[in-house]
Amino acid sequence: MDDVFHIIDDEKFSFNGSEYSLVVPSNIKELADALNTLTALRGAYMVTFEEDHEACTTLGTMQREFVDNYISEIGNYNNRYFNSNLQFLMKRYGISMKSLEELLHISAGYISRAAGEDAKRKLSIDVVWKIARLFEVDLNSFISTDLQAPSEDNDLVVRFLDKLKSQTISKEIKWRNEGGDSEHLSEAIRDIGMFDDRGGVILYSSDHLYSRSQYVLIDDVVSCEEIDPSKRFYIINYKEVTDAKTFFDFLCAYQDRGTQETETETVFSTYGLKIPEIEEAVESLYKEVKKQGVSIEISSSARELMSKYLSL
Helix, strand or coil: CCCCEEEEECCEEEECCEEEECCCCCCHHHHHHHHHHHHHHHHHHHHCCHHHHHHHHHHHHHHHHHHHHHHHHHHCCCHHHHHHHHHHHHHHHCCCHHHHHHHCCCCCCCCHHHCCCCCCCCCCHHHHHHHHHHCCCCHHHHHHCCCCCCCHHHHHHHHHHHHHHHHHHCCCCCCEEEECCCCCCCHHHHHHCCEEECCCCEEECCCCCCCCCCEEECCCEEEECCCCCCCEEEEEEEEECCCCCEEEEEEEEEECCCCCCEEEEEEEECCCCCCHHHHHHHHHHHHHHHHHCCECCCCHHHHHHHHHHHHC
């Protein structure tokens, strides 16, 4: 039983072979981590000896306070943003207030009474969170930004993707298969240092991804060099191990002139993105890339060997 629960330091412990730390949440994913830590502490309390109960209780109280503070903070959200964004999303997806309340199994009129411009009360944050999840919108964006505000960056990305698609169709851009799913990873892609071959499953990591999740490639990585001769441009198609939803990362790799090491720069990513026009443009481009039939790159000696054999 001694190995089941172990205090590592004032804010860290291990339970059943897994290590946990107290989490001060600043977003929904960190809140999920905090709740996971609380669950582990409750489990440890149930199975450990009495002398460990005090430590479990102390850590649990601290973690609960961190969670409560975050819930209280986001509970003081700007009702103007919430109301405006709710109306915008309902109109975009053609969902009436009555249908929304039915979908969320909420009493008729509960949301509508708090969604008016002059409403004096706010919805509880758990209901706001359910609405945000239904519309697949980040909670912080839902309650603190104007989702209707036009974005010059959004337009720029869409035009960039449309041009890539056009030049892919005209074959002005030729895509190269860097491997990852049907082929072994190329040497160039290995130099980037963001991939880990686990015996047929390629794990992918990047600074902008949620660190507590694992991500796997679901297709070969493709690249081109026509966009910028000094950089190679990559498209990476991947998903979380525990989820079916797929994402795309667009990044550039180049050699640092000083260190001569390979550096990378994320151009943009669809991870956590909920902008339909960009998602549609990405999917449309990727279909054309796959239609083109990306090819592998072989060395001159390998090409010579194959040519000689074919001439026999």
